[in-house]
Amino acid sequence: MRLSRFHLHTTKETPADAELVSHRLMLRAGMIRKLAAGLYTWSPLGLRVLRKVEAVVREEMDRAGAIELQLPTIQPKELWEETGRWEKFGGQLLKIKDRKEQEFCYSPTAEEAITDFARQELSSYKQLPVNFYQVHSKFRDEIRPRFGVMRAREFLMKDAYSFHVTDADLAREYENMKAAYTRVFTRLGLQFRAVQADSGAIGGDASQEFHVLAESGEDALAFSTGSDYAANVETAQAAAPGPRPAAAETLRKVDTPIQKTCEDVAALMGIPLPRTVKSVAVVGDDGFVLVLVRGDHAVNEIKLAKLEGLADYRLATEAEILEHLGSEPGFLGPVAPKEPVRVVADREVAAMADFVVGANETGFHLAGVNWGLDLPEPDVVADIRNVVAGDRADDGGELRLARGIEVGHVFQLGRKYSEAMGFTVLDETGKAAVPAMGCYGIGVSRIVAAAIEQNHDEAGIVWPAPMAPWTVAVCVINPKKDAAVDAAAEALLAELQAAGLDAVLDDRGLRPGAMFADIELIGIPHRVVVSERGLAAGTFEYRARNASEAEALDRARLLERLR
Numbered sequence: 001m002r003l004s005r006f007h008l009h010t011t012k013e014t015p016a017d018a019e020l021v022s023h024r025l026m027l028r029a030g031m032i033r034k035l036a037a038g039l040y041t042w043s044p045l046g047l048r049v050l051r052k053v054e055a056v057v058r059e060e061m062d063r064a065g066a067i068e069l070q071l072p073t074i075q076p077k078e079l080w081e082e083t084g085r086w087e088k089f090g091g092q093l094l095k096i097k098d099r100k101e102q103e104f105c106y107s108p109t110a111e112e113a114i115t116d117f118a119r120q121e122l123s124s125y126k127q128l129p130v131n132f133y134q135v136h137s138k139f140r141d142e143i144r145p146r147f148g149v150m151r152a153r154e155f156l157m158k159d160a161y162s163f164h165v166t167d168a169d170l171a172r173e174y175e176n177m178k179a180a181y182t183r184v185f186t187r188l189g190l191q192f193r194a195v196q197a198d199s200g201a202i203g204g205d206a207s208q209e210f211h212v213l214a215e216s217g218e219d220a221l222a223f224s225t226g227s228d229y230a231a232n233v234e235t236a237q238a239a240a241p242g243p244r245p246a247a248a249e250t251l252r253k254v255d256t257p258i259q260k261t262c263e264d265v266a267a268l269m270g271i272p273l274p275r276t277v278k279s280v281a282v283v284g285d286d287g288f289v290l291v292l293v294r295g296d297h298a299v300n301e302i303k304l305a306k307l308e309g310l311a312d313y314r315l316a317t318e319a320e321i322l323e324h325l326g327s328e329p330g331f332l333g334p335v336a337p338k339e340p341v342r343v344v345a346d347r348e349v350a351a352m353a354d355f356v357v358g359a360n361e362t363g364f365h366l367a368g369v370n371w372g373l374d375l376p377e378p379d380v381v382a383d384i385r386n387v388v389a390g391d392r393a394d395d396g397g398e399l400r401l402a403r404g405i406e407v408g409h410v411f412q413l414g415r416k417y418s419e420a421m422g423f424t425v426l427d428e429t430g431k432a433a434v435p436a437m438g439c440y441g442i443g444v445s446r447i448v449a450a451a452i453e454q455n456h457d458e459a460g461i462v463w464p465a466p467m468a469p470w471t472v473a474v475c476v477i478n479p480k481k482d483a484a485v486d487a488a489a490e491a492l493l494a495e496l497q498a499a500g501l502d503a504v505l506d507d508r509g510l511r512p513g514a515m516f517a518d519i520e521l522i523g524i525p526h527r528v529v530v531s532e533r534g535l536a537a538g539t540f541e542y543r544a545r546n547a548s549e550a551e552a553l554d555r556a557r558l559l560e561r562l563r
């Protein structure tokens with residue numbers, strides 16, 4: 001591969017809405033380009049990285065005994081009605097009509113489609129256990145697509161589904177998948193943790209998430225230093241024993257009028273605003289949600305959405321908001337709403353806003369929707385301690401908090417889908433048995449962004465080698481000027497490739513500074529410079545992406561270093 005014939009397009013500028021470093025760097029490196037909200041084109045460069053991640057995932061799934069297939073992304077309404085999810089899935093399900101007015105959805109996940117395949121293909125216990133997987137696009141109409149491919153609407157997921165005669169066999173495969181996931185994230189060179197995603201509701205270890213640890217992660221994780229207890233804080237709190245404080249009880253009265261920014265709202269409510277909180281919302285009985293976006297929160301950036309399906313999500317004008325709130329111009333309060341306002345503990349709304357604020361004639365209240373994440377840290381720790389003091393009594397350790405990006409999720413589903421869809425196999429005694437089912441997802445495209453969150457510096461991306469677009473860049477100083485330099489670079493490239501290294505030749509003829517800046521920005525782990533001066537000295541200039549100095553190495557030592 002030579003960069004002069006590749007499409008590499010790096011840029012200096014990034015749009016203001018690119019908040020996360022991974023989003024900015026993916027845009028600057030030219031890995032992705034936005035087509036529309038939550039929809040991204042993977043450029044040739046970005047696709048090389050995506051494919052490398054995909055390859056590792058595929059290898060480990062194959063090694064774990066899963067079998068690859070591919071399901072349609074467009075799926076009929078009737079199938080989704082069998083499980084009740086046509087309605088229940090909510091606003092994330094993109095519904096489509098064909099020319100005959102028949103309804104379909106774009107698959108956000110594929111339990112229905114795989115169970116349909118299974119009920120046609122599998123009829124005997126002898127065909128079980130089996131684990132089918134695919135690596136395919138998913139679409140979720142996320143309320144707040146953001147952070148580039150981290151939370152996109154169309155994204156690439158590896159989804160696997162296993163079928164078993166007994167619960168014990170499902171539990172065995174669940175462990176097998178956890179081990180496979182551990183190998184995937186270890187091989188990719190990521191710092192990660194497996195955490196409990198649901199402690200209690202479905203029982204034991206029935207669902208675990210894999211999180212790449214990063215300050216910018218949307219999820220708060222708690223783990224103990226005394227045992228292997230680790231949980232997603234939100235789910236740990238949801239499963240807390242004893243009466244949960246009702247939303248109303250956690251309300252705190254705020255007498256002061258609401259201001260335009262969420263920092264102000266938080267200050268009014270006397271709560272520290274964590275860095276990750278990006279918005280607050282005011283929810284009215286008539287179904288309006290106002291989202292005040294943090295940052296450049298000019299009033300025209302205030303978003304207005306309809307609660308029903310949030311379909312008409314769009315920017316609102318100040319006039320519209322004031323009209324809606326019945327307030328005086330100039331600021332958004334004190335609010336004397338036309339309608340009484342209630343707190344809506346709707347998951348989708350909660351996902352949209354980090355604080356959900358309810359208001360009535362007396363002022364504003366903080367509701368308990370995402371309260372777990374937004375309490376000051378000591379409270380979270382105390383709360384988690386309560387949860388742990390359920391079944392995980394006294395491990396003698398301390399609870400620590402970290403932030404994570406969910407990159408994988410494993411579930412023991414049980415018989416929910418097989419039962420609803422009438423899928424049975426004949427067991428050993430010749431009786432019809434409903435198979436137990438597991439499902440296992442990996443956010444392949446999200447991993448790319450998560451890896452950058454964890455691995456970057458001022459100059460750009462610092463790829464873990466297994467996911468780098470190329471592992472070695474051979475940079476030619478002044479190509480097409482000196483035939484000996486060109487020939488030496490070509491020969492080195494061929495030699496590196498013969499040694500099994502994924503090497504690329506930078507023969508674009510850029511000035512050295514610009515060329516090196518690009519190679520650093522796109523995160524190539526090893527850089528080798530071929531120049532007239534080096535050739536005269538019998539050396540190549542070598543520099544590892546994360547090293548501070550370059551070294552002059554002869555051919556043999558260079559190859560040794562790179563192998």
Ligand code: ATP
Nearest residue numbers: 149150151152155157406407408409441442443446
């Ligand atoms: P999240 O909590 O981040 O919304 P999820 O729990 O809804 O994710 P799952 O249904 O568990 O997601 O899907 C499996 C995996 O797909 C997730 O672990 C995540 O890595 C990835 N994923 C989910 N939603 C998105 C998205 N909008 N963009 C990119 N990847 C996603």
Ligand code: MG
Nearest residue numbers: 092140142351
């Ligand atoms: Mg989700």
Ligand code: MG
Nearest residue numbers: 197209406409
């Ligand atoms: Mg999740």
Ligand code: MG
Nearest residue numbers: 209406408409
């Ligand atoms: Mg999940």
